[in-house]
Amino acid sequence: HNKMWFATIHTDGVFRGWQRVITDTDTVVNWQSPTLLNGWKQYGSHKVQFSKNVLGEVEVIGSITGGTVGFDVPAFILPTGYRPLQAFHFIGVASSVGTDSIPQYHRTQIATDGTVYIQSCSNTVNPNEFIAFGFKFKSA
DSSP states (O other): OOOEEEEEEOTTSOEEEEEEEOOGGGGOOOOBOOOOOTTOEEOTTOOOEEEEOTTSEEEEEEEEESOOOOTTOEEEEOOTTSOBSSOEEEEEEEOOTTTTTOOEEEEEEEOTTSEEEEEEESOSSSTTSOEEEEEEEEBO
């Protein structure tokens, strides 16, 4: 699509460079689905997807089920261009099945190589019933 730019000129008349104008068409993102690993599958209609916006922010949404929880067990890997500046952790909603409807959570790490690990889950009865994502980070 077309990109619009404008020139910046200081009050002394010196050209200071070009700046890009962001428009509503720039806000449209392309959602992609990662290849799930180690037994993880999409959870119902809450499909795990990721996108990157015009500001370089990567967003991950959706839910997975049935895979292996573990510190060194990848759930999926984000491709080059969709990876964080530094490793970080996300705390999200996990299934409460088997825990008398007590809200449950998971701890997920996103490494700088794009690997996403479901490191642990508070639901020790059904730790992989579902793991929900809803986070955003600045890409490297």
